[in-house]
Every structure is written in structure tokens, then in C-alpha cells.
Amino acid sequence: MYDDSDKERLLLAVDCIVFGFDGEKLKILLIKRGFEPERGKWSLIGGFLRKSEVLQDAATRILSVYTGLDDIYMEQVGTFSDVDRDPEERTVSTAYYALINIAEHSQKLSHRYSAQWFSVEDAPPLIFDHDRMVRHALERLKIKAETEPIGFELLPDKFTMLRLQKLYEAIYNVSLDKRNFINKVRSLDILEKLDEKDKTSSRKGSFLYRFDAEKYHRAERSRSLLNL
Amino acid sequence: MYDDSDKERLLLAVDCIVFGFDGEKLKILLIKRGFEPERGKWSLIGGFLRKSEVLQDAATRILSVYTGLDDIYMEQVGTFSDVDRDPEERTVSTAYYALINIAEHSQKLSHRYSAQWFSVEDAPPLIFDHDRMVRHALERLKIKAETEPIGFELLPDKFTMLRLQKLYEAIYNVSLDKRNFINKVRSLDILEKLDEKDKTSSRKGSFLYRFDAEKYHRAERSRSLLNL
DNA sequence: CCAAAAGTGTTACTGCTACACCCATGT
DNA sequence: ACATGGGTGTAGCAGTAACACTTTTGG
Numbered sequence: 001m002y003d004d005s006d007k008e009r010l011l012l013a014v015d016c017i018v019f020g021f022d023g024e025k026l027k028i029l030l031i032k033r034g035f036e037p038e039r040g041k042w043s044l045i046g047g048f049l050r051k052s053e054v055l056q057d058a059a060t061r062i063l064s065v066y067t068g069l070d071d072i073y074m075e076q077v078g079t080f081s082d083v084d085r086d087p088e089e090r091t092v093s094t095a096y097y098a099l100i101n102i103a104e105h106s107q108k109l110s111h112r113y114s115a116q117w118f119s120v121e122d123a124p125p126l127i128f129d130h131d132r133m134v135r136h137a138l139e140r141l142k143i144k145a146e147t148e149p150i151g152f153e154l155l156p157d158k159f160t161m162l163r164l165q166k167l168y169e170a171i172y173n174v175s176l177d178k179r180n181f182i183n184k185v186r187s188l189d190i191l192e193k194l195d196e197k198d199k200t201s202s203r204k205g206s207f208l209y210r211f212d213a214e215k216y217h218r219a220e221r222s223r224s225l226l227n228l
Numbered sequence: 229m230y231d232d233s234d235k236e237r238l239l240l241a242v243d244c245i246v247f248g249f250d251g252e253k254l255k256i257l258l259i260k261r262g263f264e265p266e267r268g269k270w271s272l273i274g275g276f277l278r279k280s281e282v283l284q285d286a287a288t289r290i291l292s293v294y295t296g297l298d299d300i301y302m303e304q305v306g307t308f309s310d311v312d313r314d315p316e317e318r319t320v321s322t323a324y325y326a327l328i329n330i331a332e333h334s335q336k337l338s339h340r341y342s343a344q345w346f347s348v349e350d351a352p353p354l355i356f357d358h359d360r361m362v363r364h365a366l367e368r369l370k371i372k373a374e375t376e377p378i379g380f381e382l383l384p385d386k387f388t389m390l391r392l393q394k395l396y397e398a399i400y401n402v403s404l405d406k407r408n409f410i411n412k413v414r415s416l417d418i419l420e421k422l423d424e425k426d427k428t429s430s431r432k433g434s435f436l437y438r439f440d441a442e443k444y445h446r447a448e449r450s451r452s453l454l455n456l
Numbered sequence: 457c458c459a460a461a462a463g464t465g466t467t468a469c470t471g472c473t474a475c476a477c478c479c480a481t482g483t
Numbered sequence: 484a485c486a487t488g489g490g491t492g493t494a495g496c497a498g499t500a501a502c503a504c505t506t507t508t509g510g
Binding site: 006007008009010011012047048049050051052053054055056076078079081082083090092094143 | 371
């Protein structure tokens with residue numbers, strides 16, 4: 001074989017891009033670092049891979065530590081390996097993104113770590129290569145949401161059509177026609193229309209829907225979920 | 229912060245899924261391992277990340293060692309971290325895929341490592357988690373080739389329409405109508421039609437085309453390249 | 457002149473886009 | 484009664500899919 005003598009044992013970090021949706025904008029959760037290096041700057045939540053732990057588990061663990069949340073959709077984004085990305089010691093980091101629903105879970109969000117939600121567009125600059133991670137995560141989210149019903153992870157169990165539309169508008173940064181949107185979503189036949197109405201935002205009230213995983217799996221589905 | 233005392237320094241490997249196209253089938257390059265562990269079994273080419281080296285560079289280096297090829301399109305697939313994936317020592321591996329054009333480069337392929345091309349469908353079982361890596365790589369290739377002109381990396385500089393069609397058929401494992409295919413490709417306006425003909429496969433001969441990066445970049449392009 | 461592959465257009469259909477008005481309700 | 488947001492349908496258009504015959508030329 002060839003010479004591997006220069007191979008190196010290094011730390012593997014895991015950083016999490018936590019996406020949320022407040023009904024208007026796509027948000028990310030950031031913390032103000034209370035420790036060195038870069039104390040006081042904004043960063044993603046993160047930690048290190050442990051012995052006998054798989055990356056996915058590390059990501060889940062880290063998310064749980066910082067937010068108290070379990071059972072959250074997470075997906076690997078990529079691995080970032082700039083030699084000097086961490087000034088302390090050679091550290092490579094694998095990024096994961098998480099989709100959480102702000103409304104239902106905001107109470108659980110511990111304030112211990114001065115975590116705060118920022119709109120994706122006007123988040124402060126982040127430490128290390130975290131900005132790059134966020135950009136990559138957003139790209140991956142867009143691609144994934146085109147073909148899989150993951151948007152619902154960002155919404156409460158029950159939601160109005162308008163909220164769903166706003167969500168896709170926020171993810172893809174476009175504006176959509178509500179009639180076309182509703183027609184398309186209906187044609188997918190993956191939502192259950194409830195009898196309940198949400199009356200918080202209008203006198204008439206708007207019907208609530210729920211994602212129906214059964215329906216979704218029953219239908220053999222074309223490659224694309226929503227072509228916006 | 230929380231307890232990171234269990235964090236671990238580990239080896240970071242890089243494994244490369246080398247895709248090629250022989251005019252008919254999509255292929256991957258495998259080596260028969262001449263070293264332990266798993267000597268004699270088939271595997272991807274791989275190596276370890278070195279000090280002061282970025283993952284992308286490691287992938288490039290490893291590809292070059294095994295194939296003699298430089299300047300090859302490579303892209304990160306993901307990072308695989310099963311605790312026992314390598315029996316010797318905790319090793320996490322980041323997979324990259326490479327697109328190379330078998331015809332032009334086969335002579336350079338060194339035989340030192342008993343490297344061999346296999347059709348993606350009937351490749352032998354691979355060591356560790358390499359089969360999973362291949363599946364992931366193929367998924368990523370499909371997604372990428374939908375929106376970016378990377379298919380050409382798998383073809384010689386000059387190619388016939390039929391070859392291009394066969395390539396897409398091989399990647400997506402579908403069969404396409406040649407008239408529709410040609411019309412669509414033409415409408416993209418990213419190929420230069422040459423005056424030369426390839427007469428190896430018919431008496432009439434078929435025109436050769438070349439990917440025109442200039443044309444490609446000039447046009448502001450919709451999200452999708454080829455909807456097959 | 458025959459075999460073998462290359463090259464070429466049209467039609468039907470499907471799905472997307474654009475667009476404006478009435479409905480239900482609480483105050 | 485009116486103000487507010489919710490809900491609905493259609494027609495034009497564009498892009499996709501299906502489809503078969505003619506051309507070239509070497510042997």
C-alpha cells in the first residue's frame with residue numbers, strides 16, 4: 001500500500017443546525033458561547049463524538065442537551081475539515097440539521113445556554129466555519145423537502161393551509177399563489193382535513209390539517225413532491 | 229457546558245466511490261485488498277486523512293495513488309461512523325465519489341492494486357460499510373446530475389448523442405426515447421455540435437458533440453437540467 | 457441493393473400558471 | 484353592516500410523452 005504514516009488521530013465534532021419556523025420566517029437556533037475559544041460569539045450548538053457512539057446519536061444527544069428535545073428529525077449535512085477551523089486542536093466536524101417546531105417546543109428550550117432564534121437571513125456572523133455549515137444545511141433542506149414530506153416536522157401536528165404555504169415560501173424564498181398551492185397539495189393526497197378550525201387569525205376561522213403518514217406511504221409516489 | 233470528557237481521538241478515513249461509464253453500464257472501480265484486515269475481499273479505494281490535509285485533498289490524493297488520475301471531479305457523499313466498522317481501531321470514514329471517463333483514462337489505471345471495474349448492479353459484496361457508501365453515492369449522483377452538467381465528466385471530451393443518452397439511462401436506470409432526449413438536450417443549448425463524425429459504430433457515422441462550459445454559464449438556467 | 461444505425465417532427469395530453477370573486481363570522 | 488381573512492374554479496399555455504419513417508453509406 002502507500003504510506004499512511006502521516007495519518008492522524010483527531011477530534012470529531014458534531015454541530016447542529018436547528019431549523020424552526022415561526023409562521024413567517026425560517027429560523028435557526030444559535031447560542032452565545034460561554035466558553036473559549038471565541039467566548040461571547042454566536043455559534044451553532046455542538047459537541048464531540050464519543051467512544052462507542054455513532055454520529056447520528058451524538059447529534060441527537062447534543063440537540064437534547066441544548067434544547068431538551070428528543071425524537072427530532074435530523075439529517076447529516078456534511079463534514080467540514082479545514083485544517084485550522086478549530087484553533088485549539090485539529091478538529092473535523094460533521095454537521096447535522098434538525099427540524100423542530102418552535103411553537104410546541106419553545107417552552108422546553110432551556111435558557112441555560114442563551115440560545116436564541118434568528119431568521120436565516122439576518123443571523124449574526126458565526127464562529128469557525130459555521131456560516132458555511134448553515135448554507136449547506138439550507139441547500140440540503142431545500143433538496144430534501146422537494147421530494148420528501150419533511151416540512152411537516154417544522155409545523156405543529158395540526159396546521160392551516162396558509163401556514164403550510166408560508167413554510168414553503170420561507171424555505172424556498174419565493175411567493176406562491178394560494179389557489180395553486182392548495183390545489184397541488186390536495187392532489188398529493190397526504191393530508192387529513194380535520195373538522196376543527198383555527199380561529200386565532202380570522203373571524204371565519206380556517207380549517208386545520210394534519211399530515212397523514214398512512215396515506216403518504218400507501219401511495220407509490222413520483223419522485224417529486226412539490227414542484228414550486 | 230456539558231461533559232465532553234468521553235470525547236475520543238480517532239482515525240478519519242476517506243473512501244472513494246469511483247464511477248465510470250463504458251458506453252453501456254455505470255461502473256465502479258473496486259480493489260481486491262492486499263492487506264489486513266479483510267485481505268482478499270473487494271473494497272473501495274481508501275486511505276486516511278493526514279495532518280494538515282483537508283478531506284477533499286485526501287480524496288484527491290487517494291484517487292491519484294490508485295489510479296494515477298488528477299483533476300477529477302469529486303464530491304463528498306457523507307460520513308459513516310458505525311462503531312465497529314473497522315475492527316482494528318475506531319475509525320470514521322468520509323466517502324467521496326469521483327467521476328472518471330473510462331475510455332480516456334483506462335491506460336493510466338495502474339494494475340498494482342488489482343483494481344477492476346464492476347457494473348454497479350452486479351458488484352461483489354464489499355467490506356465494512358462500503359456497500360452502503362456506494363448506495364449513498366449513487367443517490368447523490370442522481371440528485372446532482374439532475375441539476376448540474378456533471379454527466380459529461382463520465383464521457384470523453386467528444387461524444388455522440390447516443391452515448392450521452394445511454395449514460396443518463398444508466399445513471400437513472402430507465403430507458404428513454406431518443407427523439408425526446410435529443411430535443412430536450414438541444415433545447416438546453418449547452419452542447420457544441422462538431423463537424424466530426426464517429427464512424428466506429430455505423431456506416432453512416434454519428435455526429436460528435438462537446439460540452440460547452442461557456443454556453444452553459446452564459447445562460448441563466450432553471451433549477452432542473454434534465455427532467456427524465 | 458441491402459443492412460445497420462442515424463437522424464428528424466407532429467400530435468395529444470398533462471400539468472402548471474395566472475387570475476378575481478364570494479363566503480363566513482365577530483364586532 | 485362591514486371588515487377581515489378563508490375558500491374556491493377555470494382557461495390558456497407550455498412542456499412532456501408517444502409515436503414511424505427516411506437518410507446515409509459501406510460492403
